[in-house]
Amino acid sequence: MAVYDSLARFYDQAFAPFERRFLARWRDETLAMLPHGSDIVEIGSGTGANFSLYPPSRCSVSTEFSIKMIEIAATKTVGNHLVQADGQALPFPDNSFDAAFATLVFCSIPDPHVAFREVKRIVRPGGRVVLLEHVRPEGMFGTAFDVLNVFTKAVIQDHFNRRTAEIAANAGLMIREVRVKARGAVNLIVAEVPEPTLLEANG
Numbered sequence: 001m002a003v004y005d006s007l008a009r010f011y012d013q014a015f016a017p018f019e020r021r022f023l024a025r026w027r028d029e030t031l032a033m034l035p036h037g038s039d040i041v042e043i044g045s046g047t048g049a050n051f052s053l054y055p056p057s058r059c060s061v062s063t064e065f066s067i068k069m070i071e072i073a074a075t076k077t078v079g080n081h082l083v084q085a086d087g088q089a090l091p092f093p094d095n096s097f098d099a100a101f102a103t104l105v106f107c108s109i110p111d112p113h114v115a116f117r118e119v120k121r122i123v124r125p126g127g128r129v130v131l132l133e134h135v136r137p138e139g140m141f142g143t144a145f146d147v148l149n150v151f152t153k154a155v156i157q158d159h160f161n162r163r164t165a166e167i168a169a170n171a172g173l174m175i176r177e178v179r180v181k182a183r184g185a186v187n188l189i190v191a192e193v194p195e196p197t198l199l200e201a202n203g
């Protein structure tokens with residue numbers, strides 16, 4: 001993704017003040033929701049900000065679209081495998097993982113519905129999906145985000161007014177919990193891949 005290729009070398013420095021004030025704490029809380037000793041996949045791992053927080057895993061895979069982001073992430077790996085992939089077309093067979101997670105990613109994926117369908121496909125039924133995302137808050141604050149979205153979408157392809165939990169639910173994930181942060185501008189979303197219905201199970 002061209003925008004993130006050009007942002008990659010500034011990314012860690014630009015985010016450092018936010019990491020210090022609240023992001024690092026929210027990352028801790030998000031990754032603490034993942035199961036231990038299983039197969040996990042991160043979508044849009046960026047420069048690898050979450051790598052040091054990965055739980056002990058049988059296998060951990062970090063996917064990212066931008067090659068420039070991957071080049072930086074490669075200097076921070078902790079035994080995880082780095083794979084270049086579009087979140088909308090993940091190169092893994094069905095039911096490959098026990099859990100998937102993403103932080104600040106579904107705001108930039110062009111079609112989040114398609115990406116959530118992919119997550120649902122590659123995570124086994126009963127598996128967990130954990131997301132930390134900035135989202136559209138309710139009320140006047142939400143209207144401000146609608147305006148902001150016009151600029152962020154045009155300049156950095158970042159959608160500021162997505163209702164991410166709703167999109168995930170529409171794509172077939174079961175939402176288990178939404179922790180509201182920053183007056184509703186950020187959500188920590190815990191979801192689960194549902195067991196197949198009898199009809200689906202029988203093809």
Ligand SMILES: C[S@@+](CC[C@H](N)C(=O)[O-])C[C@H]1O[C@@H](n2cnc3c(N)ncnc32)[C@H](O)[C@@H]1O
Nearest residue numbers: 004044045046049065066086087103104108109
């Ligand atoms: C705001 S950054 C977040 C990076 C990292 N997850 C973090 O928390 O610091 C958004 C990331 O999503 C990635 N991204 C955007 N579109 C994507 C897509 N279609 N598939 C996979 N990753 C994508 C970008 O390249 C970028 O690394």
